[in-house]
Amino acid sequence: MAERYELRFSGAGGQGLITAGIILAEAASIIEGRHAVQSQSYGPEARGGASKSEVIIGDEPIDYPKATVVDACLAMTQEAADKYAVGIKDGGVLLVDSDFVKNPPQGNYKVYSLPIMRTAKVDVGREIVANVIALGAMIALTDVVKRESGEQAVLAKVPEAFKDLNKKAYSLGFDKMKEVLAG
Structure with a gap:
């Protein structure tokens, strides 16, 4: 069976998680030449309500564009965690x-936990x-894509005007997660 990896980014509308899914x-x-689809969903109150972006990456064409067995989920708010952590597969x-x-x-x-918003505010300033x-x-x-591919995207x-700011933010997120994984 071909490899298929499903990711869900969730949080409050306006946090840029749809954009994060598109970039992934x-x-x-585009960069790694694999198959990928991205879909999104917003709560009825677009800004501030729960929203999600799903990305499916595979070695072969993807026949269904929605995540069904989520390998990895990001939740930026408690509401998003409660609503969208369902469906994470065993071992995800x-x-x-x-x-x-x-x-x-x-x-x-x-x-896993990281102070994502605080890192943006304190370490990056935005x-x-x-x-x-x-x-x-x-x-x-x-490790669903290479570090360099993510940064390039x-x-x-x-x-x-915002390339340096975003490069710093991307590297901070990547490095802080690797520190958590290293224990």
């Missing part, structure tokens, strides 16, 4: 923002790049 799909498909992973998800749902998967920090962390956690998506 582009890293896999859940990454939560430690400042906003105080009670991560438990299951037969591993839960909360707007929290989605890029989260993307870097998810790529470090899953991020830099292809942002205006010239």
Whole structure:
């Protein structure tokens, strides 16, 4: 059977998680030449309500564009964790923002925590790049695409004036996750 990897990015509308999903799909498909699809869903109150972006990456064409057995899930808010951590497969992973998800749902998967929004605000100085920090962390956690592919896709998506800011954010997310994994 061909390899298929399903990821879900979830949080509040306006946090840039749809963009993070699109960037990941582009890293896999455009840069690495693999098959990828991205889909999204918003709560009825687009800004502030729970939203999700799903990315499926595979070695062969993808016949169904929605995640059914999630390998890795990101939850930036408690509401998103409660609503979207369902469906994580046994042995999968859940990454939560430690400042906003105080009670991560438990299951037969591993839960990791990072202060994603705080890292954006304190270490980078701009909360707007929290989605890029989260993307870097998810790529470090899953190895679903190469580090360089993720960075290249991020830099292809942002205006010239914000390339250094986003490169720093991506590297911070990636490196902080690798530190957590190293124990």
